[in-house]
Amino acid sequence: MEKKHSTQSKEKISKATSGTKNYFYGKSFAGENHPQSKINQLIADEIRNMYLGGRYTYADLAEMYNLGITHVGRIINNKVWKKIVQEIIK
Numbered sequence: 001m002e003k004k005h006s007t008q009s010k011e012k013i014s015k016a017t018s019g020t021k022n023y024f025y026g027k028s029f030a031g032e033n034h035p036q037s038k039i040n041q042l043i044a045d046e047i048r049n050m051y052l053g054g055r056y057t058y059a060d061l062a063e064m065y066n067l068g069i070t071h072v073g074r075i076i077n078n079k080v081w082k083k084i085v086q087e088i089i090k
Contacts, residue, residue, distance in 0.1 A: 031081070038067060044081035051076050
């Protein structure tokens with residue numbers, strides 16, 4: 001049989017895992033910080049440059065970097081791993 005939590009127990013669990021008490025609170029797991037990330041911004045830039053050089057196809061790059069062809073296409077078309085360009089306003 002499966003143990004069911006009482007309403008009081010559920011409230012305690014909810015309070016213990018919400019807001020600043022939650023281990024993941026305020027942490028960013030996007031891009032390079034994601035535990036399952038295979039590449040970083042430098043590699044994404046390298047993939048774009050290699051493709052624009054005309055010597056490699058999506059499939060070639062996907063195999064070289066152990067990525068899916070679709071993901072390589074999304075990198076090249078700036079759908080993912082976008083560079084954030086900050087303008088300095090003087």
